Amino acid sequence: xxxxxxxxxxxxxxxxxxxxRSRSLQVVNGQLSALHSRPxxxxxxxxxxxxxxxxxxxxxxxIVAPNIMNNIVSSQSADFMSGLSKPAVxxxxxxxxxxxxxxxVGFVDAGxxxxxxxxKSLNTTSNILMxxxxxxxxxxxxxxxxxxxxxxxxxRHFVERSVMALLIxxxxxxxxxxxxxxxxxxxxxxxxxxxVPILDFVFGTHWSPQSAFIGAGAEATxxxxxxxxxxxxxxxxxxITFIAIxxxxxxxxxxxxxxxxxxxxxxxxxxxxxxEILAGIPTVVYGFFAALAVAPFIRGWGESFGLTVSSESALxxxxxxxxxxxxxxxxxxxxxxxxxxxxLRDGSxxxxxxxxxxxxxxxxxxxxxxxxxxLILAISRAIGETMIVVMAAGLAANMTINPLEAVTTVTxxxxxxxxxxxxxxxxxxxxxxxLGLLLFCITLALNVFALRVVKKYREQYD
Amino acid sequence: MEMTAGNVQQADLNxxxxxxEDGVPIKMxxxxxxxxxxxxxxxxxxxxxxxxxxxxxxxxxxxxxxxTFLRCLNRMNDTIDICRVGGEIVLDNEDIYDxxxxxxxxxxxxxxxxxxxxxxPKSIFENVAYGPRIHGLAQxxxxxxxxxxxxxxxxxxxxxxxxxxxxxGTGLSGGQQQRLCIARAIxxxxxxxxxxxxxxxxxxxxxxxxxELIDELRENYTIVIVTHSMQQAARVSQRTAxxxxxxLVEEGKTNDIFTNPKDQRTQDYITGRFG
Numbered sequence: 001x002x003x004x005x006x007x008x009x010x011x012x013x014x015x016x017x018x019x020x021r022s023r024s025l026q027v028v029n030g031q032l033s034a035l036h037s038r039p040x041x042x043x044x045x046x047x048x049x050x051x052x053x054x055x056x057x058x059x060x061x062x063i064v065a066p067n068i069m070n071n072i073v074s075s076q077s078a079d080f081m082s083g084l085s086k087p088a089v090x091x092x093x094x095x096x097x098x099x100x101x102x103x104x105v106g107f108v109d110a111g112x113x114x115x116x117x118x119x120k121s122l123n124t125t126s127n128i129l130m131x132x133x134x135x136x137x138x139x140x141x142x143x144x145x146x147x148x149x150x151x152x153x154x155x156r157h158f159v160e161r162s163v164m165a166l167l168i169x170x171x172x173x174x175x176x177x178x179x180x181x182x183x184x185x186x187x188x189x190x191x192x193x194x195x196v197p198i199l200d201f202v203f204g205t206h207w208s209p210q211s212a213f214i215g216a217g218a219e220a221t222x223x224x225x226x227x228x229x230x231x232x233x234x235x236x237x238x239x240i241t242f243i244a245i246x247x248x249x250x251x252x253x254x255x256x257x258x259x260x261x262x263x264x265x266x267x268x269x270x271x272x273x274x275x276e277i278l279a280g281i282p283t284v285v286y287g288f289f290a291a292l293a294v295a296p297f298i299r300g301w302g303e304s305f306g307l308t309v310s311s312e313s314a315l316x317x318x319x320x321x322x323x324x325x326x327x328x329x330x331x332x333x334x335x336x337x338x339x340x341x342x343x344l345r346d347g348s349x350x351x352x353x354x355x356x357x358x359x360x361x362x363x364x365x366x367x368x369x370x371x372x373x374x375l376i377l378a379i380s381r382a383i384g385e386t387m388i389v390v391m392a393a394g395l396a397a398n399m400t401i402n403p404l405e406a407v408t409t410v411t412x413x414x415x416x417x418x419x420x421x422x423x424x425x426x427x428x429x430x431x432x433x434x435l436g437l438l439l440f441c442i443t444l445a446l447n448v449f450a451l452r453v454v455k456k457y458r459e460q461y462d
Numbered sequence: 463m464e465m466t467a468g469n470v471q472q473a474d475l476n477x478x479x480x481x482x483e484d485g486v487p488i489k490m491x492x493x494x495x496x497x498x499x500x501x502x503x504x505x506x507x508x509x510x511x512x513x514x515x516x517x518x519x520x521x522x523x524x525x526x527x528x529x530t531f532l533r534c535l536n537r538m539n540d541t542i543d544i545c546r547v548g549g550e551i552v553l554d555n556e557d558i559y560d561x562x563x564x565x566x567x568x569x570x571x572x573x574x575x576x577x578x579x580x581x582x583p584k585s586i587f588e589n590v591a592y593g594p595r596i597h598g599l600a601q602x603x604x605x606x607x608x609x610x611x612x613x614x615x616x617x618x619x620x621x622x623x624x625x626x627x628x629x630x631g632t633g634l635s636g637g638q639q640q641r642l643c644i645a646r647a648i649x650x651x652x653x654x655x656x657x658x659x660x661x662x663x664x665x666x667x668x669x670x671x672x673x674e675l676i677d678e679l680r681e682n683y684t685i686v687i688v689t690h691s692m693q694q695a696a697r698v699s700q701r702t703a704x705x706x707x708x709x710l711v712e713e714g715k716t717n718d719i720f721t722n723p724k725d726q727r728t729q730d731y732i733t734g735r736f737g
Contacts, residue, residue, distance in 0.1 A: 264543070343580035347643065349541060351593040351650055352570030361592065366583050 001127045002062050005134060009058070012138055013051045020046025020149060028151050037156035045155040046145040048162050054137040061130050069122050073115050080111030185440060188433035195427040196225040201434060204229020207397035207408075209417060209428045228431055230438060232399040236407035237383060240318045240393060243403060244382040247322025249375060252329025259330070260337040261345075261359055272334065279327035283387040290320035290392035302404055312394035315403040321388050325378040332377065336370025337363060369454040376450040380443045386411040410435050479554065482511060489514040489654060489684040490535060490572075495549035497530050497539065504530045507549070508710045510703055512654070517676060517685045519699035519716065521692060523736065526705040528688045532656050535686060536572035537565050553654070570597055573652035577659040579639035581631035581646075586623050589631040589642055590614060593650035609649055617645035618675050637668020644675065648683075655679065657687040661694065673698050692732055696720050704728045 024042035028034040035042070070093055074081065077096075081089055091106065096115035098105045100123070105112075149155070193201070208227040255275065259268050295316035302309035340363050348358040364371070394406030395416060417432040479487040490512035497505040505527045512518050512535075520528040530539070537558060539545045551558050558568050570593070581589050590610040593599075600606035610627070614620035619641045623634070631642050640660055647655055657676070661669040676685060676698045689695050695702050696716060703713040704725075712725045723729045730736055 341580070343576060343578055344582060346538065346541070346574075346576060347580040347582065347646075348592070350536065350538060350569060350574035350576070351596070351646065352566050352568075352573075353592075353596050354566050357596050361596070362582050 001130075002058070005058055005130070009051050009055055009134075009138075013047045016047040016050040016142065016145070017043040020044070020145065023146060023149050024155070027149060034151045036152050036154055037159075041155040041159045042149050042153070044159040044162075045153075046142070046149065048159070049145040049148075050138055050141040052162075053141055054134040057133055057137055058130070061126075065126050065130075069119065069126065072122060073118050076118050077111060077115045080114065182440065185433055185437045188430055189437045192427060192430035192434045195430070196228045196434075200225050201228050201230055201431075202438070203231065205231045205399055207232045207413070209413075209431055225427075228427070228434075230410070230435065232397040233408060233410045233413055233435070234438075234442075235399050235401065236314065236393070236397070237409040237411075239314050239401055239403060239407055240321060240389060240409060241379060241382045243315060243318025244322040244325060245375070245379060247319055248325045248329050248378055248382075251322075252326045252374075252378070253333055253371065255326070256330045256333035256337055257359060257364075259334050261355065261363070272331070275327050275330050277327075278324070279331070281324075283324065283385060284391075286320050286324050287387040287391035290316050290388050294320055295392055298404075307404060309404045310394070310406040312392060312406045313404050314393055314407045317389050317393035318403065320392060321382050321385055324385070324388065325381050328378040328381060329374050332374035333367070333371050336367045336374070339370070340366045368457060372450055372454050376447060379446060383439065383443055383446075384411060386415060390415055410439050479514065482513060486516065487514040488512065489553070490686075491550075491552040492531070492534075493550040493552070495531065495534060495547065495551060497527070497534060497548070498546045499542070500544040504708055505534075506708045508705075510710060510713055512684060512686055513701060514684050515680055515682075516701055517680050517687060517699040518701040518703065519695035520686065520688045520703050520705060521690075521695050521731075522705035522711075523731065524690075527708045528703075528705045529658055531705065531710075532658055532686060532688050535654070535656055536569050536574055538569075538574060540565060570650050571652055572654040572656060573647035573650060575640070575643050575647055575655065575657045575660050578663050579636055579643050581634070581639050581642050583630065583632055585628045586614075586631045586634070586642060587627040590645050590649045593646060597650055599650065613645040613649040614642075616648050616679070617641045618671065618678075619645055635668070637664050637671055640664060640668070640672055641675065644672070644679075648679075652683065654684045654686065657685065659688050659690060662690060669694070692720070704731065706731070 021039040021043035023046070024035060024037075024039045025032075032038070037045075073093065073096065074089070081092055084092060092112060093115070095106050095108070096112045096119055097103070099108065099112055099116035100119035204226070206227055206229045211224065211227055259272055259275075263271060291312070295311055295313060298313055298316050298319075299309040299311050344362050344366060345358055348362045349355075353361070389409045389412050393408060393412065395408050395412065396406050397408050397413070398405055400407060414432045414435050417428055417435075479489070480491070481487050488511045492508055492510040492512075495505055495508040495510075496503065508527075508531055510518075510531075520532060522528045533539045534547055534551060535558075537547075539547060547559060553568070553572065556563065558572075582592060584592070587610055590613050591600075591606055594606060594609050600609055611620060611624075614623065619638060622638060623629075623642075631639065634642060640663075644655075644660075660676075661672050664672065673694065676687065679685060680700075687695075687699065699716045701713065702716040702719040704711045704719065704723075704727075706727050712719065712723060712728045714724075719728065720732055723732060
């Protein structure tokens with residue numbers, strides 16, 4: 001029923017647009033110059049006042065109606081539902097709804113049939129009621145709008161403000177989603193920190209959540225807070241990120257310089273999209289590339305020097321991750337280097353500077369803020385990257401800075417904590433939220449830090 | 463006054479320079495210069511003598527090739543891929559398009575000031591020190607400081623900025639920025655300074671200051687200036703060349719060009735009938 005109403009409203013919107021337009025011309029007898037706003041704005045005005053109140057009512061109805069119906073049904077079939085547990089009540093209502101509106105029913109009994117009848121009649125009532133309310137709102141809005149259309153009416157201002165409201169609404173969705181995610185991270189983490197002291201988590205050096213439970217079987221109730229030390233994970237994350245940046249920063253930056261200042265136009269036209277394709281390769285592909293090609297190669301290479309190399313090593317994961325983030329560095333840096341005005345390059349060349357001197361001393365300093373933010377974006381990507389490290393870096397929480405050993409990262413541990421059948425309120429599962437929060441704090445701090453650095457050292461060219 | 467490295471070199475070569483019929487040494491000589499941008503020909507066989515210690519103004523309507531010609535004189539056109547230059551341009555008896563010539567060295571000898579002030583996003587000091595640094599002109603920090611101070615003085619900017627040399631050059635006013643760019647060009651002790659409409663982005667007061675400066679610089683440097691303003695050409699230059707549709711129509715004493723032009727097109731242009 002929602003969609004029927006919705007499409008009716010859209011049709012009304014279109015019709016109202018046309019009617020408003022012709023109505024506005026009608027009130028001035030076709031004399032355009034007598035109108036404050038052009039006819040199109042009057043059309044928009046009429047459409048908005050006609051449709052938007054009804055649309056809001058419709059959305060509220062869709063959200064609220066099922067709850068109200070559930071409550072009414074529950075109270076009217078209370079004698080069938082007495083003594084049922086909460087999940088059983090939900091199952092009862094679900095089956096009743098399925099009986100009423102079609103769907104898969106668990107099993108049928110008299111109580112559910114009774115409830116289904118109530119659902120059916122309620123639903124009919126609600127649909128009719130909603131139809132009436134919407135018709136009233138549409139009609140009211142329409143007549144108000146038609147009466148308001150006058151030569152001096154400021155329809156343009158109204159429409160412009162409505163557009164702004166729509167834009168604000170959309171950005172609010174993005175902002176509130178972010179806030180919601182952060183809040184849920186914080187609250188779940190707080191539950192975790194009730195079981196494991198925050199200091200043990202942030203500064204602990206032992207990570208082994210599989211042995212979190214004290215006792216065995218059904219007696220395993222206590223939580224051993226000693227095994228939730230996040231430091232090994234952080235060290236692993238940092239090590240791999242560091243290796244990745246060591247690969248991506250020089251390769252990305254230098255290729256950006258080549259592309260922007262040295263490459264001929266045809267080369268650039270081919271090479272830049274090619275580089276950007278790297279960003280389009282799914283990370284899981286990089287992952288098995290790392291695990292199946294790079295890691296064995298590094299192990300073989302290391303053993304030929306007599307080094308002990310684990311078959312899942314930080315080096316393999318880091319190098320492949322570095323390759324993955326090259327396009328972030330190169331593409332963004334290329335853009336900012338290109339944005340440095342040609343006049344600065346000319347000025348430098350006019351003083352007898354060579355191309356490389358110009359780039360080193362004029363172009364790069366001017367492009368520095370953009371380059372730093374490209375690097376920061378790449379680092380954030382590397383820190384949050386999961387698939388490559390799951391496959392290539394291993395699961396062992398070794399605290400080491402030897403790139404030839406297996407390490408694990410924050411993201412990998414979040415995956416292993418949440419994959420499979422888990423109790424949601426155990427310390428083990430909640431630890432994932434705490435790790436997520438930690439990761440979020442680190443990338444946030446990194447961003448703030450980078451912004452400050454950029455502000456301090458930027459050379460502003462306009 | 464202390465002799466800078468550039469001046470000494472200039473003095474040594476003086477004897478060898480060819481002279482014009484009225485006895486002025488010729489610093490740069492263009493011989494049948496043509497320029498193509500891809501298929502389109504922008505300059506047709508330009509012959510021009512640039513006289514030493516003179517200001518030569520290049521005038522003409524938009525698109526006449528005067529800026530193109532100017533950019534040939536220190537090979538700035540090299541940075542444009544599709545640009546081809548033909549003919550011969552001689553600086554002190556050397557063909558600057560000879561493969562043996564080092565463009566970097568050439569541009570140190572033939573400096574350039576651009577239409578829009580383009581100070582680097584660095585401090586005032588670093589802007590001026592840029593050229594001396596890349597060419598290794600200063601032995602020590604005090605040498606460098608002296609070069610910077612002298613250059614700023616010559617550009618008439620020193621008094622205005624001496625207390626804030628470490629502030630960004632981009633924070634100066636438009637006229638100050640342009641004088642900073644001139645100081646920056648002077649700092650590498652060029653022999654010739656090319657100016658591409660140096661005042662077109664400036665207000666009248668800043669323009670007057672820069673024009674005054676150009677006149678002072680004439681003593682030590684050979685200057686070629688492209689300008690849209692005929693009044694400016696008349697005020698600052700000794701020689702004027704009129705370009706039209708890629709041809710050099712007429713060249714002569716500024717006074718003669720403006721009072722007694724030989725060519726009808728020049729006459730029409732300076733009296734405002736076109737352009």
